Amino acid sequence: MARLDEGSPPVSTTSTSRILVDPRGLRASPLTPPVSKSDAQRALVLGHLTGSWPLPSVQAESDEDLPADVRVLRRGVEALRLPAGPVRDVDCADGGAPFRILATQVAVTPGAHVRLTGTPRLGERPHGPLFTSLRDALGPAGLTLTEGSPWPVELCAPKDTSGVAPVFRVPGAQSSQYASSLLLGCAALYLRERRAWSVEIEGTLTSAGYLDLTVTWLKRFGFVLEESPSRYTVTGYVAPPTVPSLPGDWSSLGYLLLIAWKAGGTAERADTGSAHPDDAIVRLIQQVGLKAVPAGSPYTLKVEGKLSGGLKASGKECPDLLPTLAALACVLPAPSTLTDVGILRVKESDRLEGIRSLVAAYGGTTDLQGETLEIRPPAAPPTRFAMDSRGDHRLAMTSATLSVLSGTPLVLTGPECVEKSFPGFWRQLSRSGVQISPES
């Protein structure tokens, strides 16, 4: 598979449609995020493995608000639930976590034969260490995994894995999704074989909070684990009394809390006990004078305060919040610093390059030293700015958030990509009085 190296050219946009985002008539209103795709993906796999299918909490979501990545994962699991037979095709679209999670689930489903495909961009994101880990552990039992260029990725699962050593080894750099995917595989293998299966992580784990989220979901569904910093072992299972429900998405709440602050509104479905890494937004905005406080109704927050100083945040802790925080950095009175930004290069687009382009489009400047990006806001905001989403949902929503925070109209190319994690984003923005219109 092609590798993404530093300096790869920006990915061209997948859509040429353009909208004008005009934030000059803001009004206070309640804003609602979609269900969290990271939580829903884990819950869907675990519901499938433990007999909760269809998963009630995903069924309860309206179809139009269900993130595309959740639909991808659900389709993949449905293919695995069909009787063994012909090869099944599953299109993973642009979903990194769905693709990586499904690859392992196919590999651990006895006799499954699945061809996974996706966008060109998904194909060039790194997956090799996960494939190597699967081949090393399950190859001796008969797993075959073949890669096209880049698609399809075709897996043929062994019928019996009871004779192999019960451990997956995987590097922690590049993506936590490898380890999360393999740990969900351990849950499947534990249930089938009733023997402990482990994931061993080599080196430092990036985005560690997402593996913690996987562990939390395994426990919610009744799995027993032994944990050390580099080894996670599934050792037991006791069915819980009820099937856990799903929280709202903290990555989406990142945009909505900032928009709610500017518009004087509220953000709903904000469960601070959800264990999602992006709930860090509540703590991080305190650095610049903002405070998220309960707004009366359950799980509802409003944001109070006046902007001051600059921000510091790390891509190791909350990679998906960095674009949002970069938008906030553009309207702060002092420079901000984002550290460990290298991971952003291998997301749905080269987000490091995307953030730098957005800051430049808004008139600010950036300075990249190694893995540290300094963002300096412009002395005076532009009267209007333009941005191309490059097919990346977070760049689209981040650009719109900057438009709202600064009161500056935005011409955005490629707005449809929000579908991946937050299909109702433009509807929510309209509720805050933002005018969205086609731009020719």
Ligand SMILES: O=C(O)C1=C[C@@H](OP(=O)(O)O)[C@@H](O)[C@H](O)C1
């Ligand atoms: O496991 C997950 O659900 C995710 C893990 C993170 O990816 P990496 O671990 O590749 O940084 C995050 O960026 C992604 O949006 C979702």
Ligand SMILES: C=C(OP(=O)(O)O)C(=O)O
């Ligand atoms: C990186 C993301 O997702 P994934 O890796 O699942 O494509 C994201 O949603 O920002």
